[in-house]
Amino acid sequence: MMFLSGIFFDLSMLPSYIKPLSVVMPLTYFANGIRDSMVYDIGMSGEFWMNIGILAVWGIVTFLIGSKFYNWKAETR
Secondary structure, eight states: TTTTTTSSOGGGGGGGHHHHHHHHHHHHHHHHHHHHIIISOOOHHHHHHHHHHHHHHHHHHHHHHHHHHOOOOOOOO
Protein backbone atom coordinates (compact mmCIF):
# COMPACT_ATOMS: atom_id res chain seq x y z
CA MET A 1 0.00 0.00 0.00
CA MET A 2 2.87 2.38 0.73
CA PHE A 3 4.34 2.06 -2.75
CA LEU A 4 0.99 2.68 -4.43
CA SER A 5 -0.18 5.57 -2.25
CA GLY A 6 2.45 8.15 -3.15
CA ILE A 7 4.60 8.01 -0.04
CA PHE A 8 7.89 7.26 -1.78
CA PHE A 9 7.24 8.80 -5.21
CA ASP A 10 4.69 10.94 -7.04
CA LEU A 11 1.44 9.31 -8.15
CA SER A 12 1.84 10.74 -11.65
CA MET A 13 4.70 8.28 -12.18
CA LEU A 14 2.36 5.30 -11.80
CA PRO A 15 1.03 3.44 -14.85
CA SER A 16 -2.48 4.41 -15.88
CA TYR A 17 -3.97 1.05 -14.90
CA ILE A 18 -2.75 1.37 -11.28
CA LYS A 19 -3.82 4.99 -10.65
CA PRO A 20 -7.48 4.10 -9.88
CA LEU A 21 -6.26 1.64 -7.24
CA SER A 22 -4.12 4.30 -5.57
CA VAL A 23 -7.08 6.69 -5.39
CA VAL A 24 -9.08 4.14 -3.39
CA MET A 25 -6.41 3.51 -0.76
CA PRO A 26 -6.77 5.47 2.50
CA LEU A 27 -3.02 5.90 2.93
CA THR A 28 -3.03 8.18 -0.13
CA TYR A 29 -5.21 10.71 1.67
CA PHE A 30 -3.27 10.40 4.91
CA ALA A 31 0.00 11.04 3.08
CA ASN A 32 -1.49 14.00 1.21
CA GLY A 33 -2.75 15.56 4.43
CA ILE A 34 0.53 15.12 6.26
CA ARG A 35 2.55 16.32 3.29
CA ASP A 36 0.38 19.41 2.78
CA SER A 37 0.44 20.43 6.43
CA MET A 38 4.07 19.66 7.28
CA VAL A 39 6.10 19.93 4.08
CA TYR A 40 4.23 22.57 2.11
CA ASP A 41 3.04 24.50 5.22
CA ILE A 42 -0.52 24.79 3.92
CA GLY A 43 -1.93 24.12 7.37
CA MET A 44 -5.49 23.06 8.02
CA SER A 45 -7.03 24.30 4.79
CA GLY A 46 -10.01 22.83 2.96
CA GLU A 47 -7.84 20.17 1.34
CA PHE A 48 -6.71 18.94 4.76
CA TRP A 49 -10.30 18.52 5.96
CA MET A 50 -11.25 16.78 2.74
CA ASN A 51 -8.48 14.23 3.37
CA ILE A 52 -9.64 13.76 6.97
CA GLY A 53 -13.23 13.34 5.79
CA ILE A 54 -12.27 10.68 3.26
CA LEU A 55 -10.29 8.83 5.94
CA ALA A 56 -13.27 9.02 8.30
CA VAL A 57 -15.70 7.71 5.67
CA TRP A 58 -13.25 4.94 4.75
CA GLY A 59 -12.96 3.96 8.42
CA ILE A 60 -16.73 3.97 9.00
CA VAL A 61 -17.43 1.90 5.89
CA THR A 62 -14.78 -0.70 6.73
CA PHE A 63 -16.01 -0.83 10.34
CA LEU A 64 -19.57 -1.47 9.18
CA ILE A 65 -18.44 -4.16 6.74
CA GLY A 66 -16.32 -5.80 9.43
CA SER A 67 -19.10 -5.71 12.02
CA LYS A 68 -21.53 -7.21 9.50
CA PHE A 69 -19.32 -10.21 8.74
CA TYR A 70 -17.83 -10.81 12.21
CA ASN A 71 -19.48 -13.63 14.10
CA TRP A 72 -19.67 -13.24 17.86
CA LYS A 73 -19.42 -16.59 19.55
CA ALA A 74 -20.15 -17.28 23.18
CA GLU A 75 -17.19 -18.58 25.09
CA THR A 76 -17.78 -22.12 26.34
CA ARG A 77 -15.78 -23.80 29.03
